[in-house]
Amino acid sequence: MQVFTNAIVLSKLKYRDNDLIVKCYTEQLGVVSFLIRGVLKSKKGASRVAYFQLLSQLQLNIVYKGNRSLQAITETKLNHQYTSLHTHILKSSIVMFLSEVLSSTLQEEEKNESLFKYIETTLLWLDTHSNYSNFHLLFLLNLTKYLGFYPEDFNTDYQYFNLSHGQFELKKTDRYSISGENLILLKQLMGTTFDALYLVKINAKQRQAFLNMILLYFELHLGSFKTPKSLKIFNQVFN
The missing domain is CATH 2.40.50.140 (Nucleic acid-binding proteins)
Incomplete structure (x- = not known):
């Protein structure tokens, strides 16, 4: 065929x-x-x-x-x-990291036009923008919409979010209940777009902590997901 x-x-x-x-x-x-x-x-x-x-x-x-x-x-x-994705060292590090994440998460031999369009358009956005330090965080969070485990967006005023259940909680229920800076950033990213991403101000340590959390979120909801081998190199280059 x-x-x-x-x-x-x-x-x-x-x-x-x-x-x-x-x-x-x-x-x-x-x-x-x-x-x-x-x-x-x-x-x-x-x-x-x-x-x-x-x-x-x-x-x-x-x-x-x-x-x-x-x-x-x-x-x-x-x-x-592309004008910069394969030539700019920081962007090429993002490319290496996200390609490994996508290779691990996308396993199905079936058509999904909305997911394809999401990946296609966001990569073009990254290629043409200069303020992208939090791009990979929003990319991974939004990717969960297409994989079926995007955080439930009600009770967002609660002070905990349970990674295992994908829900906001009034009180801590188990070791997967997160709070503090990761929770604040999660709420910020859930309410933003790529074009407004420059308004999210965090430092390298906070960025790395949130990335580790979102990767754990993937592990909890995707049995086949493995932490990317390029994570250590990515953190060294990007921070």
Whole structure:
């Protein structure tokens, strides 16, 4: 079956001497992995490798066969030409970190246009904005809307939030009830947009603490989720 679809690169892995295995999140088919044969053995192939940088946005022509774990691509085009995501050190660190999160959380081979559009548009926002220090926090929080465990938005005046239940609480019920600075920031982020994100003022220590909390939130609600290996490097670079 021939399929034309937009796609976002989640990961790539060298296979044998000259091939790549690339995992993408596609608009039409969900998560799909591809075998790109011979792409590493020629100068002409080098230009094709550049297409498959992490979180690149592509247009793919796919020969899709449901009984295969690795699909074939007949044509690749860039859908959006980033201006800074792969060249700015801080933004490229965000890209590396978020690609690992998305690779861990997006497992389904099914169409989800609203989720695809969310990832596509927010990456374009990041590429074109210079005030983005809290981007990854809002990105992860909003991602939970599409994964099915966004915090319930009533009783937000309560002084605790339970990570396990995804609810605000009047009093602390267990070890997953959070309060203090993380709670304040959670409420701020739930009430903001990416364009207003510059108004959220926190320091590096607070940012790292909230990131650790939101990653725990993912672990509690997604059995397959693992803390990204790039987290330590990300924190070192970003802070």
